[in-house]
Amino acid sequence: MANKPPDRNLAPIAQKLRVRYAKRGRLRFSSHRDFQRALERALRRAGVPMAYSAGFSPHPKISYSNSAPTGVASEAEYVEIGVTQYCDPTKLRDELDAALPEGLDVIEVIEATSRDFSARLEASLWEMEISAPAQEVARAVEALLGTSEVLVERMTKSGKRVFDARSAILLMESESQSAVSAPAHTQMPLECVILHVVVRHIVPSVRPDDVLTALKQVGTLEPRKPVRVTRLAQGPLTEVSISIEDPFDPDRVLV
Amino acid sequence: MTSQSVEINSSENIDALQSRERGTSVFPQLEALLPLISKPIQYVGGELNAVTKPWEQAIVHWALMYPDAYEVGAPNQGVQILYEVLNEQPDVLAERTYSVWPDLEALMREHQVPAFTVDAHRNVADFDLLGLSFSTELGYTNMLTALSLANIPLHAVDRDHHPIVVAGGHAAFNPEPIAQFIDAAVLGDGEEAVLLISNIVKAWINAGRPGGREGVLLELARTGCVYIPQFYDVEYLPDGRIKRVVPNRADVPSRITKFTLMDLDAWPYPKAPLVPLAETVHERMSVEIFRGCTRGCRFCQAGMITRPVRERSITSIAEMVENGLEKTGFEEVGLLSLSSADHSEIGDLARNLADRYEETQTSLSLPSTRVDAFNVDLANELSRNGRRSGLTFAPEGGSERIRRVINKLVSEEDLIRTVTTAYGAGWRNVKLYFMCGLPTETDEDILQIATMAKEVIRAGREASGRRDIKCTVSIGGFVPKPHTPFQWAAQLDHEATDARLHKLKDTIRNDKEFGKAIGLRYHDGKPGIVEGILSRGDRRVGNIIETAWKNGARFDGWGEYFSFDRWMESAQYALEGTGVDVDWFTTRERDYTEVLPWDHLDSGLDSEWLWEDWQDALAEVAVDDCRWTPCFDCGVCEQMDTEIQVGPTGVTDLPMPSPRVSPVLAQ
Structure with a gap:
């Protein structure tokens, strides 16, 4: 029974x-x-x-x-x-x-009101606050973007895995580059650079710590404090402008 | 700094100035370490129903510590109750703190981050009082870690402006092993105790701290219910036994009494239980349905020191369940007590609650049930909709003889009848709990456990008509505890414990017909010896604790951190020249004339009665439960001017609560 x-x-x-x-x-x-x-x-x-x-x-x-x-x-x-x-x-x-x-x-x-929501989450926009001199970060970013493949290692559920972190990174720029009039970060007592990174969702997923590992590997980046990361957006990817759309848009259309 | 800082001449101004600096958050420093450690969520606080008050709003500041990992400490009812009772006071503030794992401890030392509370991340050293709840003696070394991380001197006599360190909980009924590390100990129910202490400390602060630290400790000591170890001297006999314990200050009482809360209905705490984000050992809400137990199991310290029985009424319990579920969203409610099925209204309670929460995906559970077919009916009622996987009973002793010794009145027939009912009702796994190392125990008593388990399987196969039923046997090592009839008993040494358990294991394993259906769980006897030293130790044991801690002892209740060898080496070093050793504290039987380290601490039990009960145990004579039979004069009710409070209240049917209209529905 x-x-x-x-x-x-x-x-x-x-x-x-x-x-x-x-x-x-x-x-x-x-x-x-x-x-x-x-x-x-x-x-x-x-x-x-x-x-x-x-x-x-x-x-x-x-x-x-x-x-x-x-x-x-x-x-x-x-x-x-x-x-x-x-x-x-x-x-x-x-x-x-x-x-x-x-x-x-x-x-x-x-x-x-629509189907297949998960499939819509194609990419994420991450914000990374890196405590390191702007020049040091800039050099690492430049080196990373100038390479076609960066193999990183991470422990996954199925053991140690080595995979490419570079191909998923579609965009990487510091806030000072994207802002119209950026404040001089060099004036701050402990320099902090804010990076915006767009990463495509692939398998195995490239996570913010993999991006950081890649940056450290190609450059001589050594953050003075743990890097603070925030996901600002995730959703459908517009390939041309490398921007992320609101995944709720298809549901809004029908309401 | 404001301009006020130039004018400091009264003590009031000094207080005001200090409080501006005290109580600031250390979270920025801690936050930098969190990405580097495992399970950081346990240190960030922010739980649903947690309280943070402005520091300046309070006069008395309490840090409440459960000296174990957050996952064990956060669900603890005692701390949650006191946290709420204290924070309800307008001029009192209470925050919680738990032990940090060694990975964070190392980083905190490296980066000079002090011990902190999880609520507002304030430095533990900033508080006026540090209250520690010791459910077990194995938290003692964790206390030392917390003191040292907070930069509070380890020894009470070296403290000055530091927090007053107060120990409570069941282990505080013999605080002598930690006497040199604590300023005060409180026996019994904490609700009224913390309010009394708060009032004394508040009056002392408001009066400008007369007499300094010693002044407030004297005020506390004079109440007769707060134990201040440094006001008592212990003298020893040449053979190592205690000669006497005497106060060393005028008008400090020679005995300290325990707190006993009467009328549980007037104290319906916690009213807003905490909902931790991190996973904890109890993922449920608990409602305490009664306090105390008079079954009289002779090994059970909890049952002895929490007398008399005080029940919460069925109406009050139902209100607490309803209110708690609404405030927490928990999906399980545990009806908590030392022996939950003994509540005089348990049948009606179970039926009413099961009716109320049918179809709501809320499950009810009764931890601690006795071997009794009635309890199977209760369990059936509470699991009306759910899976019937495992039911636990605690016969504690394998043979009828040993069960008479420990006063656990369960016959083999009762047990078989009970498990037959359980298997017949669809339960598949019956768990049985036993102890090894009980006074007068022989190999034969332990081997009887195998016989009993086989009979259980046989009865289960017959009742269910199936072969896939199981019986899990769990065995814990017996440690004699203060304030019980077994406080005089010799503890079984760990070699003998292990040998006995191996014999049992072989007997079960070699049984072709039933062996595979019986699961056996036990631990080796070594941790029990350390628990034994800490339980029945005196002030000389303090040096062992400090030495072991300095040698790295932490989280002694956790197998992966516990080291028997470290404790034995520390004991040898710390006890050198005292003439006593580990065996003296553990495997030695005491006689009636010996002054026990906790004799000046009054649990309400009459020591004559305890001794007679010990003699009855040796004579294999059992006594009944005084709830239903005449009084045995254990001393509690008479001495403390209290009495057993049991129902029934006459209420059998509770009104169904009006169905809640969901606020999120579309019109």
């Missing part, structure tokens, strides 16, 4: 919603699993009518896509949830944001 899961009244999914959230400040040190637990509890506190899977231990219907590594902040993380009753996306945003700890902040909730 106990080997068959009990029959439950499992309400079907009535609506799917997509959530964009940020991981900020000290909570950037939360891992993907930490966020999962926090989100499931916040959904319960917010009274969201979640749909559940069948089986012995039912799980709420949540799909996570492409979460930022532990220690990396983000302004553009995405999850999709399935609910059993129609919800107001704006109310859900407010309630869910209030139910999550400060630093895990809900930015936008939208009703899903």
Whole structure:
């Protein structure tokens, strides 16, 4: 009798919603699993009518896509949830944001009206704050962009892996280059260069720490403090301008 | 600095000036280290329902430490309760701190980052009080790490403006091994204790700190319920035993009494349980359904020192469950106590809660259940919708004889009836918990565990008609504890413990019919010996702790950090010239006339009664539970002017809460 899961009244999914959230400040040190637990509890506190899977231990219907590594902040993380009753996306945003700890902040909730959301996340824009003299960073960036392949090594679940980090890097520029009138970083007591990097999502994924490893390998870059990284955006890639579009755009069109 | 700083002549101004500098966040320094260590999330705080108050708003500042890793300490009910009780006071502030793992400790030393609280990341040394909750003695070395990282002198007598270090928790019922490191120890329930201490410290600060540090410690000592070890001298006999313990200050009482909180319904804490971001050992919310236990198991220190039984009412429990779930979003609720099924209203409670939370994906659990078929019914009720995987029972002793010695009144027939019910109701794995090294125990008593496990499997196969059922046997080494009838007993040495367990293992492994269905889990006897020194030690053991810590002892409750050899070498060094050794503290039986290190600390239990119960144990005579039978005069109720508080309250059906309308639904 106990080997068959009990029959439950499992309400079907009535609506799917997509959530964009940020991981900020000290909570950037939360891992993907930490966020999962926090989100499931916040959904319960917010009274969201979640749909559940069948089986012995039912799980709420949540799909996570492409979460930022532990220690990396983000302004553009995405999850999709399935609910059993129609919800107001704006109310859900407010309630869910209030139910999550400060630093895990809900930015936008939208009703899903299109398919294949994950496939839309083609590339990310990363911001890297590197504490090192501007010239030292510039030399490393130049060296990296001047090479066609930089092999980096990283421990993955399946052991040590060596892969190319260069081909996924589509753009890399310091803020002073992109800004119209950049402040002279050389005036600061501890020099800090802000790099913007666009990285294509490939397999195995090239993460910000791989980009940093690549920079260190090709140049003589030695950051004086741990590098602070924030994902500013992820979504469809426009190849010509190397810019990232809002992945919610297709859903907005239909609403 | 403001212009005020030129005019410092009253002590009030000095305080004001210091508080501006004290209490600042060290997070910027810590943050630079976090990318370099494992699981940084455990050090950042920011949990749901955590509290941070402005430093200046409070007069009394408490740092509350659970001296183990965050994953163990964060769910601890004691710390969560005191954190909330203290922060509710307008002029008191409390923040939490936990032990840092060696990877962060090394970096903190290298970069001079002090011990910090996880709430506002303030320097632990800035606080007025550092309260440590010791559930186990194995946290003692972690206390020393915290003191040293906070730049607080290790020895109480060397402190000046530093925090007052207060120990509480079950291990504080014998604080003598850590007497030189703590300023104070509190016995019993913490809620009223921390408020009393806060008031005394507040009055002392407001009065301009009269008498300095000694002044406030004397105020605390004179209450008769805060133990200040440095105000007591221990004298020894030539043979190493204690001659006497005497106060060395005028009007300091010779005995210290424990705190006992009556009327649990008036203290429904935690009201807003913390929801950690990091994974912890208990991923659930806990509601304490009663405190104390009068089953009278002779090995159980918790049962002895938390008497009398005080129940929370069914109505109050249901309110706490409802409120807690709403504030946390947890998916599991544990109904906590020393023996949860003994609550006088447990049947109605389980039925009401199961009705309420059916179809809500909320599961309920009863930790600590006794061998009793009624408990299987309860477990069935609480798992109406869920998987029935494992059910745990604790017969503790393998033979009926040894169970009479330890006063765990379970017969073999009861056990078989219970497990038959469990397997029949669909449970597949029954876990049985036992101890090894109990007083008067022989090989035969331990080998009986194998017989019992085989009978359990046989009964299970019959009841379920299946072959795939399992029985897991877990065995812990017995360590005699202060304030129990076994406080006089000789601890079994680790070689004998290991030999006995190996015999059991061979017996189970060699059984062709049942061997594969029985899982055996046990640890070797060495950690128990160290726990034994720390449990029943006196002030001379303090030097062992300090030596072991200096030699690298940390996280002694964790197998990967524990080193028996380090402890034994440290003991040999630290005890040199004292005439006593590790065996003297552990495997030696004490007699009635010996002054025990904790005799001046009053747990409410009458030592005559404890001794008689010890003699009854040796005579294999069991005693009943005084909740249902006449009083055995253990002394607690009479001496502390308290009484057992049990229901039933007469309430059997709770109103179903009105269904909550989801605020996120579309109109």
